[in-house]
Each structure stands twice: as structure tokens, then as C-alpha cells.
Amino acid sequence: EHDATPFVPGRRARLPGLRKAAADCRGCPLYQDATQTVFGEGHTNARVLLLGEQPGDQEDRQGRPFVGPAGRVLRRALADAGIDPDGVYVTNAVKHFKFTIPEGRKRRIHKAPTLREMTACRPWLMAELRVVEPEVVVALGGTAGKALLGSGFRVTEQRGALLPWPGLGDQGSTGGAEEGISGLVATIHPSAVLRADDSDRTRVYDGLVADLRIVADLLG
């Protein structure tokens, strides 16, 4: 196994079929230690697709993306930017939780996925793009940005502007959906707001909202 391709249903599959098939994905080793696949969720016809990194601890337990603390920040930031949090589609570059348990501890600590793991999982994202056909894709944080734009991506330099869509589809794997994507907007990961010092948190949050306003403006 080196990627998810053998597990992705044919191009007529809709979101429920994709989600069901993704539950059995063994396209990379990450399925082994995680509880379950956390597939994307939201409106099938969403104009915005938000891409996170990977499920966190809560997401792994509940089987749904962005249901933990970072998700609460994200929903509030979307609303403050004038984007209906219930009108978007949210997913992750990698669909299984990757973690370590430090010696003598119980808590599972998130570990960043490798480029290899993101590449292995990418066929699921391509399938989601094909079904949802978003107008704008939002990369949440450096890892999501790298998943789309490659290892040279730097969130500090590229955030808050409409970037050209990189065109990921080989052999038309998104069924032409990529042509409808007007571009990519990158911003920080909402968990950066949670990690910020108390004195800095408002500024970091406001930066996230400002970047999301670019997206709101694009939607008109």
C-alpha cells in the first residue's frame, strides 16, 4: 500500500459513499493506531472548502472533523468574518489521527504528518473536491499549505491573499472540478490561537478573521 487510490470509489460516488469507503482505507500506516477515519463534513455544494491538517484527539474519538477546541475557534472566526460556519465543507489533509504517547503519560500528543502521508491521503481530498466543487479552498496552517503547495510553502509569507490554485489533478482525478476553483487562501491554523500567549491571543485571532474576510469578499 502506498496511497489511498485503491480504496477510493469511482467518480459517481457522492459524499456518503466516499465516507463509507474511507472508513476502510489502508492507504498508509496511519489507520493502525487511530480509532477511526475522520472524513470531511459539511455542505455538498459548499462554496468554500477548508483544509486542516489532521484530526485531533477529540476528532479521532468522535469521528468528525473540527469538533474539538480548534474547531470552536474556527467556527467563531468564520462567523466573525461573515462566513456561515454551517455553509462550508471542512476536511483534513490526512484523515487519520497521528500521535505519540510520551513516556509515562496517558495523553496522546498530536504529531505532524509527513509529506509522504499527506500524499498518500490526497486521493480522498481529490474526491472531495470533485463532489463539493468549491470556489475557494482555504488552507488552515502550514501543514495544509504544504499539502497543497509543496514543502516550500510558508504561512507567514503567503497568508491572507488569493493564491493561484496549484492544480493537483493528474488524469483529471477531480473531474474538472479544479477549473471552478478561483484560488487558494492560506491562513494560520486555528490551534495557533489556542497556543498563543494570553497577551497575544486577540491579535492572533484577529489575524485569522482578517484572512477569512478575504474569502468572504471573494464570495461577494
Ligand code: URA
Ligand atoms: N485540527 C485539524 O487540523 N483538524 C481537525 O479536524 C481538528 C483539529
Ligand code: SF4
Ligand atoms: Fe488512508 Fe489517509 Fe488514513 Fe492513510 S491517513 S489510512 S491514506 S485515510
